[in-house]
Amino acid sequence: MPDEPLKEPLSPKQMKGYLAALKEETLTDTQTMENIRKGVELGLPGADSISDPNISTFSRDELPHYAGINTVMKTKYLEDVRQVGNYDVAFLGIPFDIGTTYRSGTRFGPQAMRRISALYTHYFYELGVDLVESVKICDLGDVFTIGNIEKSFDQVSRAVSHVYANGVFPMLMGGDHSLGYPNVRGIAPHVDGDIGIIHIDRHIDTQEKDMDERMHTCPWFHATNIPNAPAKNLVQVGIGGWQVPRPGVKVARERGSTIISMDDVDDHGIDKVAEMALEAAWKGNVKQVYLSFDIDSVDCGFVPGTGWPEPGGFLPREVLKLLKLVAKEGICAMECVEVAPAYDTSDITALLGIRAMLDVLATLVDEGHLPRQKKHTSDAGIDAWKGT
């Protein structure tokens, strides 16, 4: 065996790990310290035996992670939704599972994501982003969903519209995937131009109806009927396997959406696939792109807590990379759907769901998309989606 020429050893200082450690030094900690100060004021100073003066008697901030009220990341619960305009990002739960066609239970998706979000700090190491220092985030609680798909859709469009028209970035926690339609419908009237959709899923979800209703197999048929959400700007990534219904495939063919299968992802790699997806989604008169992340796009070994688990999907590192690449170009909102905690093990499915949302948020901050320099507020009204 010929001797390999000696390579220059990689310097530890070239490592992303080291660079991220350097970046941390440039981050502020003013808001963090303010939150701690406020925690000690509202929760009373700690007992005399506690030496750390930042520890209060009642837990009011991030610590202890197992204490406190489970809003998303223990951020502020904004009871009065009319005040949402004071924030940059609003998490909103949509507890809904009437659109499920197999295992139900996504009505508890928001609850599980809130619960396990307590595990995360607000600082993301690799990107060197501290969310608390960069953006004002609130938890708006949940939409009042109804035991009727169409009525729930109306409630959802109205709620999403309210957030978006106030210039706030919506982070939508499902709920089953039927919500893709009312979510896009709520945003579309407030976009001046077309809206593209990047849909990450194992399933095509383009049927007109399923068992006579607009179930979670149907969102993109109806979303791409919205005049400024054309099918040519719908990109579906990760599709494949034995759970793709043929009626949906027929619709996808007729409408000409872009479909990238899991095999395509394997062949071309995440970077290339992200590039293709972004190109198709942003083509033409598109002014905003909506990101729909179905947790079942991930290999079912990682996400037991979902309604239609399917082997052969993304591995967690792959999908997190894809999401970050999509978010780099900017998006108008994100949904994370199909988390069904009743089938989950140790909350790992909810953990990946919330992790995906946090990675997207950190990327948006890192790339300067959030906080928005100028808020895209809209006067169209929160019922402007009616008739679409």
Place this chain on the structure above:
Amino acid sequence: MTDPTPDFRPPSQGLDAVAREASLPTSKREAADSRALEMGLPGAESISDPNIGTFSRGPLPLYAGIPTMLKLPYVEDVRQAHQHDVSFMGVPFDIGTTFRPGTRFGPQGMRRASVQYTSFYSFEMGVDLFESLNMCDLGDVFTIGNIEKSFDQISRAVGHAYTQGTFPVIMGGDHSIGYPCVRGLAPHIRKPDGSPGKLGIIHIDRHLDTLEKDMDERMHTCPWFHATNIPNAPSTNLVQMGIGGWQTSREWVKGARDIGTYVLTMDDIETMGIEKAAEVALDIAWKDADAVYLSFDIDSVEAGHVPGTGWPQPGGFQPREVLKLLRLIASRGLAAMECVEVAPCYDIADVTSIMAVHATMEVLGSLVDHGHLPAKREPMLDADLNAWKGT
């Protein structure tokens, strides 16, 4: 055959309860509904019920919303607790456990399960807690990875909740917190004339929990040894109910013998019946006492009903028995209560958390039913929250 007694109606609690509901007010709920609609915007046009908002801001839908206890307001500023009659507070703590840990998630489990109780209405008692009381969730105590430091935090927090004039409902946490909870409360117990008063303790459990130390620390096997060392919480006023089985260490028993508590085994209670047992317990606990503290360990219930706990044991109370016992004990009034040892990670479908919430609701219902809540106790806003120090 003709009906022999057409006018006869057998005495029926159910029928009485149906009639009694008519006398309950609805005004607070209506005010809350209208506020919810304001905060969460009116619903979409396709919804015919005008009480449904776009965003969920009240109990409905049960599966929606932020999981505070019973979806009550979260009082972030604990200095405002005095505006409420009852304050729920969590003590997420399991460092005192000697077998299965996990009670740090007890408060979370109880909060999650509590949404099923947001009608606030007990059919049998004819009590509507929402209409009768102003209740809040104070969130959790900041516990520390050190038993003694956590005890200090807990005593301070419980003392705060009590001196705000509210009725503290403490959600554990393992049973070691019995001691710091009583310690936080004791300095503020008063006789009617305002002079220092005496506190009795009713402890419902399968285990005696009267060791001085266990594995060198004040673990969840030790609260009553230390609580009854507090001068105004004497062991002569400690009643322990439901004790027995194969998990009672001999050292415990020696502790109980030395300090002279009153012990009722599960067999005693079965023999004398729940009503008699409650009467005996109340007489002992209240003897020359000015207030009584209730400590309810979820593992006092038969293990089959409460898998989500650290020391499950067969042969304990059946749910109906313990619920009745709790109602009877609360009928004479209480200073505060704790519900401890819920460990959700061993639970099945949250049944243990549900049992714990239900037990708590029964106590509150009985306190309201017997006129003990809302309490007439004035807040002591300038009270010393470190008054327990040295006890």
